[in-house]
Amino acid sequence: MDSTTVVGWAQIACFIAVLSALVVPLGAYIARVFARPPTALELRLLRPEPQDWKAYARSAIVFSFVCMVALYGLLRTQGLYPFNARHFGSGTWDVSFNTAASFVSNTSWQFYAGETTLSAFSQMAGIAVHSYLGAGVGLAVAVAVIRGVSAQSGTALGCFWVDLWRALAYVIVPITVIAALVFLTQGIVQSVDQPVATWAAIKTLGSVGGGFFNVNSAMPFENASGLSSFLQALLIVLVPAALTHTFGRMVGSRRQGWALYGVMLLLFAGSVAVIYAAEAHGTPAQLAAGVHGVNLEGKEQRFGVAGTALYAAATTTGSSGAVNGAMESFSGLGGLIAVANMATGEVIFGGIGSGLYGILMTVMLAVFLAGLMVGRTPEYLGKTIGAREIKLVVIGTIGVPCFVLAITALAVATSYGRASIFASGGPQGFAESVYAYVSQAFNNGSAYAGYTGYAQPNAPGNVGAYGITFADLAGGVTMVVGRYAPMIAALGVAGSLAGRRTRPPGLGTLRTDSPTFAAVLIGVIALVTLLTFVPAFMLGPAAQALTHRLF
Structure with missing residues (x-):
């Protein structure tokens, strides 16, 4: 083991240690923020009324729809606003729809290059503002789901408007302000024309990931040093990791939170280890060209293989999409692990808020399957999981993967979808399509850059630009x-469980805070992912990995 490898493994170990040290204090703080009664200001301005799951879901959906319309309108009228030094006009209608859907849904998929397409006003008043709001919606819904799972009486999950306010005012905004100040000390730029430091803070903490610049965090102005890269990767998974402790405190069993965190951390550590090992060796193309050593194609020398592998694992498990290297330049195995991380369905940390309710849905599926194997009625936290809850769980865990496979098949089987593929054929072209729709469906946003939905022949600027309508519309709907x-399925499960009578544990009760159940949960995550996506993976990134050797 050479010194470079030792330093790389040490960097990964340090990341895990720092993250684990922050889980308890931040998780406890978030629990206190959402557990306290409404303040006088909240009572006067928001007039909170308790909402059942349907009302809560309706508020979240209506708010998101209004945000999407507002963002679309701003993007379509970009030329009317100030802070547009290069006098950019608006992009096409289809790419504007895709972009509005992307950032309101907290996905951050970008068919455009920020510095050649959007004005500073559109970047901040449009993209950044809605990135904050989308992250706030996710965190609010996660807290509502926790309340439903733990509630002993009533059907109310809280008030969406109060939860959204608290998520923004007491969690997301304060941390991003501190992060932006730290980024400034590292050399990330901040000006009227390039407000990058403030953008880098929300894009990482808020599970947003979209880059101010086209090359995202590989750009020195957006990620200036090894320390800033480490901190950005940490911010991506920080709140999703801390929410496991928030969950443990709010349900009255911290062991439950540690069990969830242990599963997430184990899967994350395994993914970053495999990506690092894969990228520390040459690809078949390099070997065929007589180039030996690590795979540095598409990687910044400032970060090296370990820093790039760590960031890639964080962004694909943390549902962010920010990148400090070119994902399409990864080896077949490295790219396979990245797309597999996303295909698990936001359960390895996941997005801010969505990661927690995503893994809770998978926990209930694991409880149900384990109950079938031993012939017992499934229970979670003392509450019986019935047919209604399992139907909703299946929609939340299996429904989206099925949709992804259908839309990917349509994309690669028709001329409309093939127009977006840079690589004309073979495993790489198929991998581009699979990666694109998995990334968009699971709210990630990272990409194999060859897959496109927007062309700008006269860049910078949008004069003469045209969108690839199939990719823009299919991606937006996805x-x-x-x-x-x-989100709706998770709120439905929480609403169904709210107020349900809790049974005391007995001799046959399946403990969900034990290492045994953690192993069962990992098995269910792997089983669902493998059964759903292995055929698609074998035709794309796995085929590339097997063309020469695994490492």
Whole structure:
């Protein structure tokens, strides 16, 4: 083991240690924020009324729809606003729809290059503002789901408007302000024309990921040093990891939270280890060209293989989409692990809020399957999981993957979809399509850059630009379905469980805070992912990995 490899493994170990140290204090703080009664200001301005799951879901959907219309309108009238030094006009209608769906749904998929398409006003008043709001919606819904799972009486999950306000005012905004100040000390730029430091803070903490610049965090102005890269990767998974402790405190069993965190951390550590090992060796193309050593194609020398692998694992498990290297330049195995991380369905940390309710849905599926194997009625936290809850769980865990496979098949089987593929054929072209729709469906936003939905022949600027309508519309619909179908299903499960009588544990009760159940949960995650996506993976990234050798 050479010194470079030792340093790389040490960097990964340090990341895990710092993340684990922050889980308890931040998780406890978030629990206190949402557990306290409404303040006088909240009572006067928001007039909170308790909402059942249907009312809560309706508020979240209506708010998101209004945000999407507002963002679309702003993007279509970009030329009317100030802070447009390069006098950019608006992009096409289809790419504007895709972009509005992307950032309101907290996905951050970008068919455009920020610095050649959007004005500073559109970047901040449009993209950044709705990135904050989308992250706030996710965190609010996660807290509502926790309340439903733990409630001993009543059907109310809280008030969406109060939860959204608290998520923004007490969690997301304060942390991003601190992060932006730290980024400024590292050399990330901040000006009227390039407000990048403030954007980098929300794009990472808020599970947003979209880049101010086209090359995202590989750009020195957006990610200036090894320390800023480490901190950005940490911010991506920080709140999703801390929410496991928030969950443990709010349900009255911290062991439950540690069990969830242990599963997430184990899967994350395994993914970053495999990506690092894969990228530390040459690809078949390099070997065929007589180039030996690590795979540095598409990677910044400032970050190296370990820093790029760590960031890639964080962004694909944390549902962010920010990147500090070119994902399409990864080896077949490295790219396979990245797309597999997303295909698990936001359960390895996941997005801010969505990761927690995503893994809770998978926990209930695991409880149900384990109950079938031993012939017992499934229970979680003392509450019986019935037919209604399981139907909703299946919609939330299996429905989106099925939709992804259908839309991917349509994309690669028709001329409309093939127009977006840069690689004309073979495993790489198929991998581009699979990666694109998995990324969009699971609210990630990272991409194999070859897959496109917008062309700018006269860039910078949007004069003469045209969108690839199939990719723009299919991607926008995929992002909306991938965001809101699991959200509504999770709220439905929480509403069904709210107020349900809790049974005391007995001799046959399946403990969900034990290492045994953690192993069962990992098995269910792997089983669902493998049964759903293995055929698609074998035709794309796995085929590339097997063309020469695994490492």
